[in-house]
Amino acid sequence: MxxxxxxxxxxxxxxxxxxxxxxxxxxxxxxxxxxxxxxxxxxxxxxxxxxxxxxxxxxxxxxxxxxxxxxxxxxxxxxxxxxxxxxxxxxxxxxxxxxxxxxxxxxxxxxxxxxxxxxxxxxxxxxxxxxxxxxxxxxxxxxxxxLPDVADQPEWMVEGWTAAYGPAAGTAISHALAAEAPLDLTARQHPEMLAEKLGGRLLPTGSIRLVEAGNVTALPGFDEGEWWVQDAAAALPALLLHPAAGMVIADLCAAPGGKTAQLAAAGARVVAVDRSAPRLRRLKANLARLNLSADIIEADATRLQAGPFDAVLIDAPCSATGTIRRHPEVAWTKAPADIASLAALQARLLSHAADLVKPGGVMVYSTCSLEPEEGERQVAAFLERRPDFVRDPVTSGECGIAAEWINTQGEVRTLPTHLPDEDPRYAGLDGFFAARLRKG
CATH class of the missing domain: 1.10.940.10 (NusB-like)
Known part of the structure; x- marks a missing residue:
């Protein structure tokens, strides 16, 4: 048939x-x-x-x-x-x-x-x-x-969140991930003016939040390259580098280019690295629409020979469990074995990226995962291997980051339950982890 x-x-x-x-x-x-x-x-x-x-x-x-x-x-x-x-x-x-x-x-x-x-x-x-x-x-x-009162994600996932964040938080995360995510945008410049133009809300972090946006490409400013789609939590890792003119920054695993665009829009010279040719074509197209530029390299980031750089951003491949609101298939296409294999890749990326950072430079490691194996534990293991690096703690209010989004180590840990709102359509963040590390 x-x-x-x-x-x-x-x-x-x-x-x-x-x-x-x-x-x-x-x-x-x-x-x-x-x-x-x-x-x-x-x-x-x-x-x-x-x-x-x-x-x-x-x-x-x-x-x-x-x-x-x-x-x-x-x-x-x-x-x-x-x-x-x-x-x-x-x-x-x-x-x-x-x-x-x-x-x-x-x-x-x-x-x-x-x-x-x-x-x-x-x-x-x-x-x-x-x-x-x-x-x-x-x-x-x-x-x-x-309707039975059961989790909408696989049992092993919810059990992991419960172990990591506590029973109440684990249940709340599961419920939050069952809701549709709003649309967040990053402005190339003047986010306050763009928020007013689009009728959106300007978030404390500088992102613009819309609901019921319809066809994204039909929104004002799309053709002019005034903004790009990017969850508010996904915009935080690049902000933590405080990019500015004169800085040379490597963006590893860069495609489709949201973080590259942030860095370039701030005036930094960006070296965008990704191993996927099709994804790099999408990155190039996105930068062209935004009228931004970067040095683009098709390469395996674990073997890149370049630098040293003032800063390195690693938005590492991960299980993406923090993005289930936007990508609901993630809950049903990942298994516990995937976490282990991805964690091994992340460790290799961290170890190699460390050698690309100049003395005194900064590295930000991030994942859109709720799993500690891909976040907190990954960084702790790296710091044991590399005593020449230390955490550069994030402080409350920095980049608009709320105190509850920062763990005791000074790392950023956003949850889908964060950024609550009386109107549930405006509530929530992707689950993200980001650690800022400085080389001695």
Whole structure:
């Protein structure tokens, strides 16, 4: 049988609303089977759809993945016999349908009707149309009251956060990651004026926060390169270097270039290093739009021969568990073994980067991970190996950083529960770790 996930159907052949829901289900199924990134998967599966349907497909897929833990638990309570292994797609389709009913502002009849139609499309699943219809209609009747009180992320992740931050914080982090993230922007210059122009909020760190922004590329200032998308927490590591004209800074693992842009906009000469040619092409395109420049090197940062530099920024490859609000597939494409292998790579990056820093220079190490193995423990182990480096503690208020974002060692540790707001749409940060280290 032809795999419909590989060749998206023409929307003109479908009933209204069916094509984006099919694409969403195909994306969820592909991610759970193969672990591909959500955005790349949707880019392939939504070709030919208009902007509105593409946005709907993304919202459905992201919501399903973001609430997957409780949605799966719900189906287990409603399906006494479960779903046969050969019909796993039925489960995916019911998860997508339930996500729309419980967590999205779409008509219940549209969610039920399109899901049942999709179940009937393939011979291997058509026999489950009646079951899918009955389950989804029960969910529409009972609503969130039937939803089990369980975590929306894998058990091993939540247990790790509980061990690291305490039971209450672990639960709060899990709940915060189930919410959709707002849109944060970094201004090339004059953030106060840009915030007013866009109708956004200027955060204490200088980032601009928007909600319900719609098509990002249609926002004022995009074509003129006045800003770029960057979570407020992700903007902190570059700020900790206090970049300025005359400084020569290496940005390791630089693509897609948000931190490179920050450093360049501050007047520093930036050497942007990444091993991925496709990602560097994206970095070049981003810098061109922003009218900024950097020296770009395609290389493995663990083997780079350059410098010495006034400062080095390492935004290291990591599990990205702190970005689950924005990239909900991360919760379901990572395993404990990934943490160990990434930590080994991070250690190699730190050790090599240390040799690129001139005496008296500064190195900032950061990850968008909530796992201590990739943050606090990584830096502690590095300092044991390299007594020529010491922590350069971050102080409360520096770069707009709140005291609660700084640990006892003077390192930055943001959590998804930080930056609360009465309007939950404006609340939260990505989970980030950053340590500033100075060479003796």
């Amino acid at each position: 032809k795999d419909t996930r590989q060749t998206p159907r023409s929307a003109s052949l479908d009933a209204p609303g069916l094509a984006p829901r099919r694409a969403a289900a195909d994306a969820v199924e592909a991610i759970l089977e193969s672990g591909h990134p959500l955005e790349e998967t949707l880019e392939r599966l939504t070709r030919g759809l208009d902007d509105r349907d593409r946005a709907l497909a993304r919202m459905i897929a992201a919501t399903t993945l973001r609430r997957l833990g409780s949605l799966r638990a719900l189906l287990r309570t409603l399906l006494e016999r479960g779903i046969p292994e050969k019909a796993r797609r039925v489960e995916v389709l019911m998860l997508v349908g339930a996500a729309q009913i419980l967590f999205m502002d779409v008509p219940d009849h549209a969610a039920v009707g399109t899901t049942v139609t999709l179940v009937g499309e393939q011979a291997s699943t058509a026999g489950f149309k009646g079951l899918a219809n009955a389950v989804l209609r029960r969910i529409t009747r009972e609503g969130k009251a039937v």
